[in-house]
Amino acid sequence: MKAVLLGGTSGMGRALARQLSARGDAVFLLGNEPAELERSAADLSARHPGGAAVGHAPCDLEQPAGFAAALDAADAALGQFDTVIVTAALFASQADLERNHELARRLVTVNYAHTLVFCEHVRERLLARGGGRLTVFSSVAGDRGRKPVGIYGSSKAGLSVYLEALDHKYHADGLSVLCVKPGFVKTGMTAGLKPPPFAGEPEQVARDVLRAMDRRRPLLYTPGMWALVMLVIRLLPRFVMRKIGF
Amino acid sequence: MEIQRDLPARLGSFRRTVLRCPCLYMIAKTSVPSETAQLESAPAPVSASAPASAASVLSGWGRLPAPGKELQSERLESVTRGAALCRGLGRSYGDSSLPAQPSDKVVSTVLADRLLAFDAEAGVLRAEAGLSLAEVNRLVTPQGWFPPVTPGTKFVTLGGMVASDVHGKNHHRAGCFGAHVRSLRLRLADDSIIDCSPQQHADLFWASVGGMGLLGHILEVEFQLEPIASPWIWQESERIGNIDEFLSAFAGTASQWPMTMGWIDCVSGGSALGRGILIAGRWATPEEAKPSFPAEPRKLTFPFPLPRWSPNPFTNLAHAFNVAYYYKHIPRQRRGIVSPETFFYPLDAILHWNRVYGSQGFTQFQCVLPRAAGAVAVREFMVEVTRLGGASPVCVIKDCGPEGQGLLSFPLEGTSIAIDMAVTSDTQRIVDRLNDFVIAAGGRIYLTKDRFTRAEHFRAMEPRLPRFLAAREQWDPGRKLRSAQSVRLFGDRA
Secondary structure, three states: OEEEEEOOOOHHHHHHHHHHHHOOOEEEEEEOOHHHHHHHHHHHHHHOOOOOOOEEEEOOOOOHHHHHHHHHHHHHHHOOOOEEEEOOEOOOOHHHHHHOHHHHHHHHHHHHHHHHHHHHHHHHHHHHOOOEEEEEEOOHHHOOOOHHHHHHHHHHHHHHHHHHHHHHHHHHHOEEEEEEEEOOEOOHHHOOOOOOOOOEOHHHHHHHHHHHHHOOOOEEEEOOHHHHHHHHHHHOOHHHHHHOOO | OHHHHHHHHHHHHHHHHHOOOHHHHHHHHHOOOHHHHHHHOOOOEOOOOOOOEOOOEEEOOOOOEEEOOEEEOOOHHHHOOOOOEEEOOOOOOOOOOOOOOOOOOEEEOOOOOOEEEEEOOOOEEEEEOOOEHHHHHHHHHHHOEEOOOOOOOOOOEHHHHHHOOOOOOOHHHHOOHHHHEEEEEEEOOOOOEEEEOOOOOHHHHHHHOOOOOOOOEEEEEEEEOEEOOOOOEEEEEEEEOOHHHHHHHHHHHHHHOOEEEEEEOOOOOHHHOOOEEEEEEEEOOOOOOOOOOOOOOOOEEOOOOOOOOOOOHHHHHHHHHHHHHHHHOOOOEEEEEEOHHHHHOHHHHEEOHHHHHOOOOEEEEEEEEEHHHHHHHHHHHHHHHHHHOOOOOOEEEEEEOOOOOOOOOOOOOEEEEEEEEEOOOOHHHHHHHHHHHHHHHOOEEOHHHOOOOOHHHHHHHOOOHHHHHHHHHHHOOOOOOOOHHHHHHHOOOO
């Protein structure tokens, strides 16, 4: 596998990058912080002395004009990538998003519109070379309109629908699209909260994602228990959702 | 957070609404965990957002809690700005990693776990301070390297190993971990970042080695690994009848073996006082080693804090354990190949083993008695422990080599003894008495294990303390970096 990771310097992306390079896949990192990219590339190279150096290039989801150049750099380094994984996104609390309209606009633009544009660039390239894998981290928050994650969730809902359509339309052409919906995962972002019973570790999520990619699955809830939890949430009638706080 | 806070109330009304319908009730119950989940199900943010604040109670390995919260972030360099204390995996037993004030900014380093450079030819590794020793071992052992010094658990971070200047079974040969550190990157109290090494800012370097994280927040550690002939250990162990035999056996073994330690039955008295098992080891030669690579050991988890139900069950338990452990070693001598896991980290096989001491927590008293005080001191110490009733299922003894250069580094040439004690109303008195003894013998205690030592006792046993405080005065005159322990022992403002 020749994989490009957007957001591979931290959290679940970091765990995925490590597992990919541990099993011998070529990895190229994209992100918006040069210093972080450099350190993560050094980490991956140092873990496998004698392996190929891990390349990186700047790519900011807020700057769609730079997407093509970033993917060119990845292509040049990997010799045509066949896999792209997007874990990057913006996150903010519902309270902050309701207070700050500009932040809401930014978040929804990055998580939905710009991520979609990035995926379109990838789609074109992968289809032109006969197919490949596109894995994008959406969220369980996009499964249902809910009070605490209304705005963030709506950006992920749009993304999930787009990814599903992409899978329907291009699966036959060899493009394997995987929409990942992580539940509670213990990362830097969730560090302040008491983990619920089926909280996942980034390493476990990364293992699940790699398995789903290898099996060319279109949709993954991870940790697996979240498939059941979200099934229940999706089935709750509206009058219940109005009443409860989640 | 707000959602979490008022959740119980909302849930209450929700339950009342749906209780009449059993299937809806089930749904309500099932979906409870999800409302926290939604909050943070997002992948990593593109731009650095403020790291989340953690639970409101922190505790060390001894499970005695203190109010406070830790910030966790992958970006250690930025998150340490303005911080009072850094904290790794929380394996120090006492209050070294606990905040002086609940409002102090405490940074958890565990997500800063990147290797920055690894020279597989020279065995030099540079990494972020939150990288765990377990991960270091996993990564470098297949390459023919191993950390030059390892403590009795692998669930520690590199930053913590420097701050505690940890020692291991090879202390009489290799010294402490700090002796193998080539360079540190620190964030100082004035928020500047500085590199130090034995050559560059040596005073800062040696104050930081064993300095309990009070000189600067350790961001990066570069250290020299040890080449190993195979990934297996040749171990020999011997049953020893009493403490005098133990010390002379140590003296004989130390010259021949790079790694030694002893387990002592500190419940039995009389002529059996200090009986135990002496364990010696070295890296196996390729001929001795098994052809396979040591397998990842299976992990058990101690499920819950053991209740302290009967009047003094702990002493009985400790006694039974000690007798059983001693007689399990049926042949007087044993030898053979073991995995490094078994040799270095026997207790790591049971995750959360500290729960065996119950919800009141426990402490470890570890001291080193100088060689000059002789075997008499060690024997008297054992008598004193037994007399005070500090029954311990785990009592570890080790002969230490010469004192290192770290200003507050624990070991000195002599005998180190570590005993575990469940915390009771009597613990302070026992620790005070043992400290009186240690001071009289010219020894000292290990800060990483300590929660009960009094400031005046520590001053009395630590002639190097003024030099350490002077270094702090130079690099952190406002004593911005502080811990609950530094308040207790060094008089930092609370």
